[in-house]
Each structure stands twice: as structure tokens, then as C-alpha cells.
Amino acid sequence: MKAIVKPTANLQGEINALSSKNYTTRYLLIGALANGTSTIYYPAHSEDSDAMRRCVRDLGAVIEEDDEKIVITGFGKNPKHVSELNVGNAGAVLRFLMSTAAFCPDVTFVNTYPESLGKRPHDDLIETLQQMGVEVQHSNGRLPITIKGGQPRGGKLTVSGNVSSQFLSSLLFMTPLLEEDSEIEVLHDLKSKIIVGQTLEVLEQAGIVIHASEDLMHYRIPGRQSYQAKEYVIQGDYPGSAAILAAAAVTNSDVRVLRLEENSKQGEKACVDVLRAMGVNLTHDNGIVHVRGNQKLVAGEFDGDHFTDAVLAMVAAAVFAEGTSRFYNVENLRYKECDRITDYLNELRKAGADVEERQSEIIVHGKPQGVPGGVEINAHFDHRVIMALTVVGLRSEKGLTIRDAHHVAKSYPQYFDHLRSIGAQVELVTE
Numbered sequence: 001m002k003a004i005v006k007p008t009a010n011l012q013g014e015i016n017a018l019s020s021k022n023y024t025t026r027y028l029l030i031g032a033l034a035n036g037t038s039t040i041y042y043p044a045h046s047e048d049s050d051a052m053r054r055c056v057r058d059l060g061a062v063i064e065e066d067d068e069k070i071v072i073t074g075f076g077k078n079p080k081h082v083s084e085l086n087v088g089n090a091g092a093v094l095r096f097l098m099s100t101a102a103f104c105p106d107v108t109f110v111n112t113y114p115e116s117l118g119k120r121p122h123d124d125l126i127e128t129l130q131q132m133g134v135e136v137q138h139s140n141g142r143l144p145i146t147i148k149g150g151q152p153r154g155g156k157l158t159v160s161g162n163v164s165s166q167f168l169s170s171l172l173f174m175t176p177l178l179e180e181d182s183e184i185e186v187l188h189d190l191k192s193k194i195i196v197g198q199t200l201e202v203l204e205q206a207g208i209v210i211h212a213s214e215d216l217m218h219y220r221i222p223g224r225q226s227y228q229a230k231e232y233v234i235q236g237d238y239p240g241s242a243a244i245l246a247a248a249a250v251t252n253s254d255v256r257v258l259r260l261e262e263n264s265k266q267g268e269k270a271c272v273d274v275l276r277a278m279g280v281n282l283t284h285d286n287g288i289v290h291v292r293g294n295q296k297l298v299a300g301e302f303d304g305d306h307f308t309d310a311v312l313a314m315v316a317a318a319v320f321a322e323g324t325s326r327f328y329n330v331e332n333l334r335y336k337e338c339d340r341i342t343d344y345l346n347e348l349r350k351a352g353a354d355v356e357e358r359q360s361e362i363i364v365h366g367k368p369q370g371v372p373g374g375v376e377i378n379a380h381f382d383h384r385v386i387m388a389l390t391v392v393g394l395r396s397e398k399g400l401t402i403r404d405a406h407h408v409a410k411s412y413p414q415y416f417d418h419l420r421s422i423g424a425q426v427e428l429v430t431e
């Protein structure tokens with residue numbers, strides 16, 4: 001599918017934020033790891049959350065669902081001995097389930113997105129699984145990956161955190177089920193540290209005890225625990241909503257996004273502060289972010305690791321700000337669905353933006369007068385590139401055509417419908 005994004009000066013209306021992808025994957029997993037029946041209200045429906053649902057079902061969870069909820073009966077630490085799992089293009093789903101798969105004798109995670117997830121590295125988690133006595137076959141740390149588990153061992157473990165926090169989260173979900181107590185030391189840095197808070201939050205809700213050091217670099221995890229079956233409610237999704245808010249920020253707008261909790265643990269809620277720091281007129285009360293955009297933004301400097309999945313949308317807003325913006329501490333964006341620094345900036349340049357890259361920084365020389373556009377954009381299999389380039393297209397002179405825009409469904413299938421409902425001129429064409 002191609003998205004033809006036309007210049008749009010005004011956006012107006014109200015959107016109910018999509019449900020959080022990262023909470024949906026977590027609650028599905030802890031529902032599957034429980035011995036009992038949990039209910040998840042308002043789950044996300046996207047390719048990634050569907051991937052988790054499909055895989056835990058393959059592993060033996062029993063799932064029933066209707067329009068508002070998923071009812072899931074878990075398999076505890078005794079998953080079905082499947083031979084193959086297909087996580088689609090979902091990094092977190094793959095990494096979280098690699099540890100769960102260690103309870104199975106022989107599971108292969110297949111490689112269905114060789115150009116995207118197929119290129120992402122998983123060595124750090126593979127090394128820790130090997131410390132636990134699990135045999136892992138892989139191609140240079142990448143898919144396809146075969147896990148030959150059975151009885152993984154706890155004890156003293158280390159995991160590197162400088163590529164992804166997902167490896168640590170994966171171990172935090174699985175180690176409470178082991179016979180032994182475990183201790184995890186995070187080596188190097190811990191990127192996307194904030195999202196580990198979401199992992200600890202859902203673990204606690206399921207009755208799991210984990211002793212975490214204040215800096216989140218050391219953990220003591222008692223073994224022989226079991227997940228309690230519970231009821232969970234999924235909150236609105238900040239990473240996806242960040243793109244809607246950025247669109248409102250770069251146009252003349254009066255847009256309200258509902259269901260965005262002020263006290264959420266999602267790091268990407270910082271997008272509200274980032275836009276405020278860029279001079280955008282907005283309020284955030286009672287779970288509603290209300291943007292009254294007037295196309296005037298000012299540049300700023302931001303630690304992007306605090307809002308990793310919203311960086312691209314914030315960079316799109318910075319393209320139209322007065323002055324030079326700097327998003328630093330973002331190297332791990334290179335290891336996502338595409339290289340979100342080099343690949344993304346190449347597409348932004350095609351659209352007419354003035355951007356520079358460093359190994360771990362994105363620098364944007366803002367163009368408050370707008371950018372020419374009028375070109376075709378490659379989506380690089382990346383939903384966040386698609387969402388962010390759409391923002392740029394709306395404020396460009398000639399619009400943008402985004403190829404392979406269907407990949408937006410990885411996290412936000414209704415993105416274009418939501419934008420159109422507030423007046424964005426976007427045409428979707430089958431390729």
C-alpha cells in the first residue's frame with residue numbers, strides 16, 4: 001500500500017489513543033506464564049500484539065476474545081513442545097519468548113522478515129541463555145534461532161544492556177519460574193532503561209517478587225515463584241500517539257488525544273514535555289493531551305533514550321522548528337526495524353529536511369518555512385518511519401508518497417484513519 005500524503009494546513013478533532021502495544025505484549029506473556037485464567041481489557045490489535053497472541057497460543061495458552069477483552073488461560077512454566085514459532089517482525093515478542101522457549105526441548109524461531117527483524121542482533125540474550133545451560137543455534141546472533149532448552153538453570157547471570165533492554169526484560173519474566181534463585185547483573189549500559197519499569201510494574205501486578213537495585217543494574221530474583229492470574233486494563237499508547245501529537249504540532253490545529261495517562265510509566269509520555277519545550281501550545285489533564293498548534297516551534301536538545309519509540313516523531317516536529325535541535329543518546333535506534341538514524345535521515349533529506357547524523361545523535365537544522373516534499377519515500381519496513389514521514393508530508397509544499405505504508409500496522413493499523421478523522425489529507429492506494 002502507498003500512502004499519498006497531501007499538504008494539510010489544519011487539523012481538528014478528537015482521537016481515542018490506540019491501546020499500548022508494549023503493555024499488551026507484556027500482559028499476554030504474563031497471562032500465558034500464569035496457571036489460571038487472566039483477563040486483559042482493551043488489548044492492542046496490531047501485527048506485534050497479534051504475534052504475541054499467536055505464539056503464546058502455539059505454546060499452549062488458551063485464548064478467547066471479544067471486542068473489549070482477551071481471556072487467557074496460561075501454561076505456567078510448562079509450555080507445549082512446539083517445534084516452530086513465527087513472531088513476524090516483532091522484536092520484543094521474539095526476545096521475550098526466547099527465554100520462555102528455554103522451557104521447551106527444541107523450538108526454532110523462523111525468519112520471516114529477513115530485511116528487518118532478520119538483521120537485528122540477539123547475541124546478548126543468547127549468551128545469557130547459554131550461561132543457563134540452554135543450547136542455542138543461530139546465524140551470527142540473528143534469526144533463525146533454535147533454542148534447545150528443557151531445564152534452564154538460574155544462579156549468577158549477566159546480560160549486556162547496551163543494545164536493547166528487551167534482553168533483560170525477557171530474563172526478568174522467566175527467571176522467577178526457575179528452581180534456583182537468580183541474580184542478574186546488567187553489563188555495560190542499560191538502554192531504554194525506562195521501559196524496564198513497565199516490566200517490573202506488570203511483574204509486581206502478577207504477584208512476582210523481584211529485588212531491583214535503584215539504578216536497575218542488579219536484580220535478585222527468588223526462584224520457584226508462580227504468576228497469579230489477574231485482570232489487567234491496557235492504557236493508551238504514547239509511542240503511536242506521539243506521531244499524532246507531532247502532526248498537530250506542525251499544523252494549525254485543535255486536536256485532543258484521549259486515554260493518555262499523566263502518571264503512565266511509558267517513557268514516551270515525555271513527548272508531551274518535548275513538544276512543550278519546543279514551544280507547542282498544549283495541555284495535559286485528565287488523560288487528555290490537547291494541542292493547539294500554530295506551526296511555530298523552537299529547537300531543543302533532548303536525551304532521546306528517555307522516549308525511544310517517540311524520537312522519530314519528535315525529530316519530524318523538529319524539522320519545522322526555528323534553530324538546530326539535537327537528539328542525543330540514541331545509538332540503539334540503529335538496531336530497530338531499520339537503522340533509524342541513517343535510513344530515516346536519508347528519507348528526511350529526500351523530503352528536503354536539513355539533518356545530520358553522528359553515531360548516537362540526530363541533528364536537525366529546522367526549516368520553519370517548510371520543506372519541498374514531492375518525492376517518494378521508502379518505508380524501510382518501519383512503522384515509526386512511516387508515521388514520522390507522514391507528519392513531514394503534511395507540512396511539506398508538495399506532499400510525500402510513502403511506499404509500503406502497510407507496515408504501519410506493526411503497531412498502529414488505524415493510524416491513517418485516525419489522521420484522516422482530524423482532517424489530514426491522506427490517500428491510500430494499493431500498490
Ligand SMILES: O=C(O)C1=C[C@@H](OP(=O)(O)O)[C@@H](O)[C@H](O)C1
Pocket residue numbers: 022025092163164165166169191192195308309332
Ligand atoms: O520492552 C519493550 O516492549 C520494548 C523496548 C524498546 O526496545 P529497546 O529496549 O530495544 O530499545 C522499544 O523500542 C520497543 O518498541 C519495545
Ligand SMILES: C=C(OP(=O)(O)O)C(=O)O
Pocket residue numbers: 089090091092093309336337384411
Ligand atoms: C522497536 C520497536 O519494536 P520492537 O523492538 O518490539 O520490534 C517499536 O515498536 O518501535
